Amino acid sequence: MSEKIFNDLNIFNKLVNDLINDDQEKGISAKIQTEDVLKKLDISLSEDGIDDETFKNSLKEIILNTPKTSSKLFFNQLFGGLNSKSVVGELLAVILNNSMATYKIAGPMVEVEKEILRKVASLIDYPKTFGGTFPTGGSMCNFMALIIARDKKIPEIRNNGKQQDLVCYSSQNSHYSMGKNASFAGIGRNNVRYIETNEKGEMCSESLQTAIKNDLNNKLIPFFVNATVGTTVMGATDPISEIANICNKDNIWLHIDGAFAGTVIFSKKYKHLAEGVQYSDSFCFNAHKTLGTPLSTSILLTKDEQDLYRSFSNKAEYLYQTDNNDYNLGQTSFECGRRNNALKFWTLWKSVGANGIGEMVETNYSLSDIARNYIRNNSDYKLYSYDDSLSVCFNYKDFDAIELCTQLYNNNKLMVGYGEHKGETFVRLVTINRENTKKDILSFFKILEDFSNKHL
Numbered sequence: 001m002s003e004k005i006f007n008d009l010n011i012f013n014k015l016v017n018d019l020i021n022d023d024q025e026k027g028i029s030a031k032i033q034t035e036d037v038l039k040k041l042d043i044s045l046s047e048d049g050i051d052d053e054t055f056k057n058s059l060k061e062i063i064l065n066t067p068k069t070s071s072k073l074f075f076n077q078l079f080g081g082l083n084s085k086s087v088v089g090e091l092l093a094v095i096l097n098n099s100m101a102t103y104k105i106a107g108p109m110v111e112v113e114k115e116i117l118r119k120v121a122s123l124i125d126y127p128k129t130f131g132g133t134f135p136t137g138g139s140m141c142n143f144m145a146l147i148i149a150r151d152k153k154i155p156e157i158r159n160n161g162k163q164q165d166l167v168c169y170s171s172q173n174s175h176y177s178m179g180k181n182a183s184f185a186g187i188g189r190n191n192v193r194y195i196e197t198n199e200k201g202e203m204c205s206e207s208l209q210t211a212i213k214n215d216l217n218n219k220l221i222p223f224f225v226n227a228t229v230g231t232t233v234m235g236a237t238d239p240i241s242e243i244a245n246i247c248n249k250d251n252i253w254l255h256i257d258g259a260f261a262g263t264v265i266f267s268k269k270y271k272h273l274a275e276g277v278q279y280s281d282s283f284c285f286n287a288h289k290t291l292g293t294p295l296s297t298s299i300l301l302t303k304d305e306q307d308l309y310r311s312f313s314n315k316a317e318y319l320y321q322t323d324n325n326d327y328n329l330g331q332t333s334f335e336c337g338r339r340n341n342a343l344k345f346w347t348l349w350k351s352v353g354a355n356g357i358g359e360m361v362e363t364n365y366s367l368s369d370i371a372r373n374y375i376r377n378n379s380d381y382k383l384y385s386y387d388d389s390l391s392v393c394f395n396y397k398d399f400d401a402i403e404l405c406t407q408l409y410n411n412n413k414l415m416v417g418y419g420e421h422k423g424e425t426f427v428r429l430v431t432i433n434r435e436n437t438k439k440d441i442l443s444f445f446k447i448l449e450d451f452s453n454k455h456l
Contacts, residue, residue, distance in 0.1 A: 081433035083292035089347030101330030113342035125278035131305025138259030139177035141284035149253030162186030168224035171203035201234030230261025233419035235389030240276030308332035
């Protein structure tokens with residue numbers, strides 16, 4: 001490793017210090033209109049290089065004008081905040097720069113990944129035959145599960161191509177990746193059945209059963225059901241045990257998309273929200289959403305490791321030259337040159353333990369309780385979401401939710417988004433930054449109220 005890294009890390013340290021100070025002073029980065037970005041910031045690339053001081057100053061201007069997702073005023077996405085121990089793991093993974101494809105190039109990091117998978121499999125009561133990997137995000141987790149289920153239902157499809165009669169199912173409130181994944185897999189967007197949900201946003205199991213029955217009567221092949229723990233808008237959880245019974249009856253793969261709220265498996269208080277997960281064929285969650293690990297930290301487990309091998313292994317003598325397949329993780333992964341996304345979760349888990357992670361999850365839910373209680377006790381608000389959800393959905397007075405969220409963003413007050421359910425549009429407050437306190441949650445409402453009443 002070049003000694004120049006020490007000089008460049010000094011630049012990095014100075015920039016991080018500037019970023020933290022700016023966050024503490026301002027809380028939110030001023031929005032630059034898209035048409036003004038190239039006018040206000042030095043982003044241009046040229047034929048000749050620049051000195052380190054100019055380099056540092058250019059970077060500083062860019063990062064201080066980039067949205068701060070760790071800010072106490074950021075409630076916009078299904079992620080927010082950063083765990084410092086995870087950041088240490090992320091930075092070390094960058095410096096080591098291993099690929100996780102083989103033991104020869106990743107060494108002990110293979111066991112770092114495998115240890116996490118072992119412990120998660122135990123938490124959800126998967127059998128010893130389990131397998132797992134770290135995909136690049138929740139969408140990729142869902143895509144890999146869809147491919148495995150497709151190959152399981154029709155093994156020859158791996159060599160002979162697509163099968164027009166395959167049909168998959170997901171709720172109306174599920175993640176948008178279902179449609180595009182069906183397209184990628186050759187299933188087709190029109191062969192995704194979006195099952196109706198109840199007022200809470202939970203999939204109606206009776207409607208699922210009816211849809212499957214209709215497809216079977218029409219000589220189609222139901223092969224995959226996607227159930228959700230923590231939908232993207234309402235934060236709802238589908239009735240997993242009921243859905244599992246339906247899938248088991250008709251030999252359909254059940255995948256649990258726990259990208260948002262699947263980390264409840266660590267919490268004694270909230271684990272019941274994922275009740276029935278042990279009956280699934282695959283399960284995923286994103287630690288970068290609710291645990292504050294850097295993007296991206298996504299984990300996919302299957303009940304049978306051989307299903308991963310059947311769908312994703314391939315001969316590559318130039319690559320797999322030492323050790324057995326158990327330590328050549330590229331054999332069970334979609335990617336080959338896969339970065340080490342396990343280390344940042346391992347450093348978090350190692351530092352606080354599974355119980356500490358459970359407490360982190362419970363802190364998330366306590367913040368959402370604070371927000372819901374405030375809304376319920378204030379007649380100017382209307383609440384749309386339900387208990388045990390990390391998304392707190394509401395409207396304030398008669399202000400338009402889309403206009404309110406947009407103007408809060410344009411005027412550098414708050415970053416919060418809006419959502420829609422059953423024809424209603426509302427503000428969606430996501431409460432997953434554990435650096436926030438009750439004071440910070442109440443401050444959110446104070447800022448929103450003051451701005452709305454003065455400017456809208």
